[in-house]
Structure formats: structure tokens, C-alpha cells
Amino acid sequence: MRLKSPWLPRMTDGEGHASDRLTNAISEDILSGHLQGGDRLPAHRDLAWKLDIGVGTVTKAYAALERRGLLRSVKGRGTFVSATRSRKGALVDLSANVLPLVLGNRLLARSLSAISRKIDSDHVNLRPPPAGHDEHRRLLGRWLEQLGVPAAPDRIILTGGGQQALWLAFDILCGGRGLIITERFSYAGAIALARYRGHPLAAVAMDDQGMCPEDLDRVLQEQRDSPRRRLVYVTPDTQNPTTRTMGRARREAIVRVCRQHQVPIVEDGVYSLGADPALPPLVAFAPDGVFHVSSLSKSLSPGLRLGVLVAPESGVAKAAEALQALPMTASPVDYALLEEWFSNGVAQDLRSALRAEAGRRTALAQGLLKGRALVSHDAAFHLWLPMPHAEALAFAAAALALGVAVTPPETVRADPDDSESGIRLCLGGPPTEDVTRGLSLLAGVQPGQRLTSGGGRSE
Incomplete structure (x- = not known):
């Protein structure tokens, strides 16, 4: 029976x-x-x-x-x-911006079995060209075209992750100690990378669409006589940490300002889960002035360490020169997996599933944190609670005392003296029940609230 x-x-x-x-x-x-x-x-x-x-x-x-x-x-x-999601710990980690686990063991086993019969042994035994194998560049070019990114294979440089692609773009354009101009609140990894490499940062004001072109123009005017090489680093889609997304007119304005000042753009496109024809990436407006960074770990699976840098023709030779000193190409097995998933429809299934899961988790957060001034987007696995920096520090400490880790607010400020910041909450890593538990605990924490040594709350 x-x-x-x-x-x-x-x-x-x-x-x-x-x-x-x-x-x-x-x-x-x-x-x-x-x-x-x-x-x-x-x-x-x-x-x-x-x-x-x-x-x-x-x-x-x-x-x-x-x-x-x-x-x-x-x-x-x-x-x-066939999937199991069993792992509960005392700490709910909402600090790391990763994707949920939608890839099952059986699918992975089938995929590995399939690629074992197809993978070319030369791609394992032989050292790849600095920018990656041509067939892998064509493969990633097709993927980027689906996201609205014009990406001719000869303009693609393959790396072992989005962070490596970002490092390469910064190094090509600024070398050491160049000026990086970015949003007031920006990706913590980019800020850390800039500071590690000795790049000073200049912060640009933001509104509900992200970077403000008028303030960008002001910053570039102020820096026009600087001997430093300059670039503008910006995330138009579901910006990290604020989730703000630029409209088409805003994108055009950012490109126009940078053209007027003859400053290149590094566009971070890793958070795009789907192409919207009405909102092309910045590289579509200015292919000769934009370095576009993408990563499969933020659009398919966190274990796929595949990064892509789409460079203007003038930047390809510089990238190849840099890669001679420090090769960055990912494992050929990762590319074989990607090719298999493209051919059998799994890649599109995963992307669609992630987009739907992002919407569900965002709706969950909006319900549990109802009444708070949160900023969210239904295609993002993170959300933003803006508040003064002192209150954000207190909020993070109170959250940790309750067993919830959040992104340290000081890590996302381009200006370390900025009196404003906020709390980024990452919804993708833990299972849904842990996200629910963590957000329910945070719903009772008020801005500026601290936990006393006896466990009670004080303002």
C-alpha cells in the first residue's frame, strides 16, 4: 500500500x-x-x-x-x-550575501556524470590562455547576452570569481593608489579591496535610484586637478547594500557625466537575476567606457567560482598583461558544469527559481519587519535598514546579543566618517525557517537600543 x-x-x-x-x-x-x-x-x-x-x-x-x-x-x-535542508545552529547568520541552496545532490551527481564523458582532457592538462579558453569565453558571452550585456568573446576576461574581476578592473584603470569614486554606501568587498590596494575613496550621494548624477558631477569637478587616476565604481541593479535600482534615465545620466569628465566606469552587474530590456546595463550605453563585472556565484550557485570582466577594446591588452603576472582563470570543471546546464535548461531553471525565492523571502521580511523604514527589492537576497551610524552600531550589537549576526555597518561606508549608515540583512544563506526566526528577533530591536549586561534592554 x-x-x-x-x-x-x-x-x-x-x-x-x-x-x-x-x-x-x-x-x-x-x-x-x-x-x-x-x-x-x-x-x-x-x-x-x-x-x-x-x-x-x-x-x-x-x-x-x-x-x-x-x-x-x-x-x-x-x-x-530528494532535497534535505537540515542545519540549525544557535546563531542566525544574516551577514553574508549568498544565494540559497537550490541545487540538489542528485542534479549535481547527474551533471558531473555527464561532463565526465564530455570534458576535454587538454583543458585540464594544459595551461589556459591568460583571458581563458575561447570556447569558455563564448559560453559566458552567450550567458551575458541573455542578461542584456553586449559581450563579444574577444572582450571577455575570465576570472575565478567576481571579486577577482573587480580587482583586475581596479588595477587596470587605477594601478596603485588611484581614486575610486563610488556610492555613499557601497559593496563591502569593493571598499575593502580599494583600501587594501591603497585606493582612496570618494563618496557620492544617493537617492531612491542609487548614485546621484548631480553629486557625481560635483565630486568629479572637485577632483579634476588631482594627479590620481580616477574611476567610478557603481552598481545600477539591486545595489549592495541598499537594493536601489536605477531607472533608464538615471543610467543615461551617469554615463553622460562620466563621458563629460572622461572618467571610466566599473559597473558591478553581479546581482542581476534577469534582464529587463527597459533597463539596459551601463555597458550597453557606453561599451568603450565601461568595464562590466559579473559572477555566476550570485546568479546561479554560490559554489560556482566564475567571474567575468567585459572590457573595452582598449582594456583587453592591459588585462592580458596583468594576467600574465597573476593568472585568475577558474577551474575547467566549473565551465563544463555551466555548459551542461545551459544545454539542458537547468541554468534557466535555477535562475527562475532564485528569482522567485528572492521575491518570497523579501515578502517575508517585509511582513515581519512591518513598520520599519526598510529598502528592498523583490530580486535581491538582501535588504537595507537606513539609520544613523551610531544607531546602526547599537542595532548590530543588540542583534548579536539575541543570536543574529548582521553585516557590520562600518564596512559599507565609503567615507569612514559618515554619520549615516544602516543595517544590511542578508536573506539568502540560512533556510527559510532560520530567516524567519532571525527576522522575528530583530523585529523587537529598536534603533539605538542596547542590551544591558543583565540581558534587559535599555535605550
């Missing part, structure tokens, strides 16, 4: 295709822990009858989840959950 499925059939709300809504509902319940490894899913016909949809719709949804490794079908027995 077959065991009854413990799952209560449902589809997510919205106007999307029924198979996508069913896929999202099952994925959500697996990732949140409501469905455990080994749980049976309803038979195709039974589920179709209960939800009043076609059997083919159920088959399509189950197949998509199998490709991601979340479900497995056993001939003659049925369809079962």
Missing part, C-alpha cells in the same frame, strides 16, 4: 503559467522545510484533478524540479522529495 502524500496541493498566486506557479509552490515548501527528503508527492492525475489543471502541467512542473534535483521519480512507486 502506497503512503499518502503529506503535501497539501497548492499553486502560488499570480498570473504566470500554471506549471510555473506549481513549480514555485512545491519548491517553496521544500526549501522552507514543510516537505522533507523522502516525502511523497501526489500522483500526476490526482494532483491535476485536485488543482483543476492538466496532467501535462503537473508533468512539466515535476520535470523542472527533477532537473534541479529537488524531486526524484521511482518507477512504479511515485515521485519523492
Whole structure:
């Protein structure tokens, strides 16, 4: 006798295709822990009858989840959950901006088996060219084209991660101790990298669309006589840490100001989970003046250490020269995995699943932190609570005392003397139940609140 499925059939709300809504509902319940490894899913016909949809719709949804490794079908027995998400600790870590784990063990095993029959041994045994193998550059070029990034293979430099691509862009454009102009609140990794390399930082004001072109113009005017080489580092989409996204007119204005001052742009595009034709990346407006940085660890899986730098023609030779001294190419196995996932549709499934999961976690945070002045975006796995810096430090300390780690507020300020900052909360790393627990604890912490030595709260 077959065991009854413990799952209560449902589809997510919205106007999307029924198979996508069913896929999202099952994925959500697996990732949140409501469905455990080994749980049976309803038979195709039974589920179709209960939800009043076609059997083919159920088959399509189950197949998509199998490709991601979340479900497995056993001939003659049925369809079962194959993913498990069991790990709970005392500390809820909302400090690291990583993707949730949507890649199942079975999918990974199938993928590794498939690439073992295809991978060229020369790519393992032979040293790759400084910018990466041509076929890998073409592969990443196709991926970037899907995200709206014009990326001819001969302008692509492959690295072992987005941080390496960022380092390479900074080094090509500024060498040592050049001036990096960036948003008032910026990516902590870029700030740390700039300071490590001896680059001073200049902060530009922000509004609800990110970097303000008028203030950028002011900063560039003030620095026009500086002997330092200059660049503008900016993140137009779901900016880290604030999640702010530029409209098309804002993007054009930023490019226009930089052209007027003849200053190159380093565009951070690692947080784009999907291309919006109405919002092209900056490199699409100025391919000769923008270095575009991307990374697969922020758009597919955190374990894929693949970074991409799309450089203008004038920057390719400089990049190749730098890479002769410090090669950065990632493992050929990572590229083989990516090629396999492109060919069988898994890459698109993963990206769609991550986009849907980002929306769910953002909605969860908005509900639990209702009433707070938070800034969020439904395609981001982080959100921003703006507040004075002193209050942010107190908030972070109070959160840690409650068992919740948040991003240290001092790490995201371009100007270390800025009196304002905020709290970045990262929603992707822990399982949903831990995110819920952490946010519920933070909902009771008020700005400026500290915990007394006896565990009580004081203002």
C-alpha cells in the first residue's frame, strides 16, 4: 500500500503559467522545510484533478524540479522529495550575501556524470590562455547576452570569481593608489579591496535610484586637478547594500557625466537575476567606457567560482598583461558544469527559481519587519535598514546579543566618517525557517537600543 502524500496541493498566486506557479509552490515548501527528503508527492492525475489543471502541467512542473534535483521519480512507486535542508545552529547568520541552496545532490551527481564523458582532457592538462579558453569565453558571452550585456568573446576576461574581476578592473584603470569614486554606501568587498590596494575613496550621494548624477558631477569637478587616476565604481541593479535600482534615465545620466569628465566606469552587474530590456546595463550605453563585472556565484550557485570582466577594446591588452603576472582563470570543471546546464535548461531553471525565492523571502521580511523604514527589492537576497551610524552600531550589537549576526555597518561606508549608515540583512544563506526566526528577533530591536549586561534592554 502506497503512503499518502503529506503535501497539501497548492499553486502560488499570480498570473504566470500554471506549471510555473506549481513549480514555485512545491519548491517553496521544500526549501522552507514543510516537505522533507523522502516525502511523497501526489500522483500526476490526482494532483491535476485536485488543482483543476492538466496532467501535462503537473508533468512539466515535476520535470523542472527533477532537473534541479529537488524531486526524484521511482518507477512504479511515485515521485519523492530528494532535497534535505537540515542545519540549525544557535546563531542566525544574516551577514553574508549568498544565494540559497537550490541545487540538489542528485542534479549535481547527474551533471558531473555527464561532463565526465564530455570534458576535454587538454583543458585540464594544459595551461589556459591568460583571458581563458575561447570556447569558455563564448559560453559566458552567450550567458551575458541573455542578461542584456553586449559581450563579444574577444572582450571577455575570465576570472575565478567576481571579486577577482573587480580587482583586475581596479588595477587596470587605477594601478596603485588611484581614486575610486563610488556610492555613499557601497559593496563591502569593493571598499575593502580599494583600501587594501591603497585606493582612496570618494563618496557620492544617493537617492531612491542609487548614485546621484548631480553629486557625481560635483565630486568629479572637485577632483579634476588631482594627479590620481580616477574611476567610478557603481552598481545600477539591486545595489549592495541598499537594493536601489536605477531607472533608464538615471543610467543615461551617469554615463553622460562620466563621458563629460572622461572618467571610466566599473559597473558591478553581479546581482542581476534577469534582464529587463527597459533597463539596459551601463555597458550597453557606453561599451568603450565601461568595464562590466559579473559572477555566476550570485546568479546561479554560490559554489560556482566564475567571474567575468567585459572590457573595452582598449582594456583587453592591459588585462592580458596583468594576467600574465597573476593568472585568475577558474577551474575547467566549473565551465563544463555551466555548459551542461545551459544545454539542458537547468541554468534557466535555477535562475527562475532564485528569482522567485528572492521575491518570497523579501515578502517575508517585509511582513515581519512591518513598520520599519526598510529598502528592498523583490530580486535581491538582501535588504537595507537606513539609520544613523551610531544607531546602526547599537542595532548590530543588540542583534548579536539575541543570536543574529548582521553585516557590520562600518564596512559599507565609503567615507569612514559618515554619520549615516544602516543595517544590511542578508536573506539568502540560512533556510527559510532560520530567516524567519532571525527576522522575528530583530523585529523587537529598536534603533539605538542596547542590551544591558543583565540581558534587559535599555535605550
